[in-house]
Amino acid sequence: MSQLFEAIxxxxxxxxxxxxxxxxxxxxxxxxxxxxxxxxxxxxxSLLEKYQEDAFKKAAIGxxxxxxxxxxxxxxxxxxxxEARANPSESLFFNKINHLVNYLNKTCFMGILHxxxxxxxxxxGTFYKRHLDTFKNDDRRKLSFVCYLNHEDCQPENxxxxxxxxxxxxxxxxxxxxxxxxxxxxFESQIIExxxxxxxxxxxxxxxxxxxx
Ligand SMILES: O=C(O)CCC(=O)C(=O)O
Ligand SMILES: [Fe+2]
Numbered sequence: 001m002s003q004l005f006e007a008i009x010x011x012x013x014x015x016x017x018x019x020x021x022x023x024x025x026x027x028x029x030x031x032x033x034x035x036x037x038x039x040x041x042x043x044x045x046s047l048l049e050k051y052q053e054d055a056f057k058k059a060a061i062g063x064x065x066x067x068x069x070x071x072x073x074x075x076x077x078x079x080x081x082x083e084a085r086a087n088p089s090e091s092l093f094f095n096k097i098n099h100l101v102n103y104l105n106k107t108c109f110m111g112i113l114h115x116x117x118x119x120x121x122x123x124x125g126t127f128y129k130r131h132l133d134t135f136k137n138d139d140r141r142k143l144s145f146v147c148y149l150n151h152e153d154c155q156p157e158n159x160x161x162x163x164x165x166x167x168x169x170x171x172x173x174x175x176x177x178x179x180x181x182x183x184x185x186x187f188e189s190q191i192i193e194x195x196x197x198x199x200x201x202x203x204x205x206x207x208x209x210x211x212x213x
Contacts, residue, residue: 016103019186023143028164028175028187035147035182039092044149044181046089047079047119047204055079056121075126076196078118081206093117093206097145101210110210112142117208122160128196130165133189133209140211141189148179149204160199164192179203 015031022029035043050056056077083094097115104110122128133144146162148154160179164187167173177185187194189209196203 010106013103016100016107019100020104020108023186023188027166027191028185030177031184031186032180033182034184035093035096037152037182040149040181042089043093043147043206044151044204046087047121047149047206050079050119051077051121056119059120072129073131074128074196076120076122076128078120078207080116080118081208083115097208104210110142111212112210113213114140114211115208116211117145117206120205120207122196122199122203122205124199124202127198130163130193130195132193139190140213141209142212143210144185144187144189144192145208145210146185147206148181148183149206150179150181152181154178154180158199158201158203159197160201160203161197163195163197165194166192179205 019029019031056079058071059074059076059078061073081090081093083090086094097117101112101115105112134141150158156178158179162177162179162185164175164177164185166175177183
């Protein structure tokens, strides 16, 4: 007898199920060791090499239709990553992201069609004031993704906490997240306002967005 439906080649991934569950219930998810120590090392090396080549630019506010460099709002320097020209370290990164995105699209029909990622360095003394990750003229960003590439000796005194503002009426519910190496934070771009607190020691990361069409 012919089968009505094609058997779907699908293996449940508990970590991804946890991510989906957390995002559904609390609009964000924190995953420690999403990248292991070796992977963090490889990605950090790639970031620092590009930084030494002087490839980073001051980050801007808004997208290209509305671009103003505003040091009083954010002080990080960034470099956009290009998947088509990824070096082996970046391929490692994108393979992991693509695996997750495929899973989200298959299981939650999220319709993630595009993604964009940049390296970011917050020099000592910089911050990123409270904001939402969506633009006035473009709301395709669905999930924000941050991955920290700091050294293992990263301490709370280093500052640079990511604060998620979860409840306008109750600051006690603000979620404070330290940028520990290998840690990934995913949150709903259109809903969660957030801030990067002042940094006391250079802070390294990759930030990106999973986007609908
Ligand atoms: O690095 C972080 O923790 C968040 C960065 C951020 O909010 C952004 O780049 O929009
Ligand atoms: Fe942000």
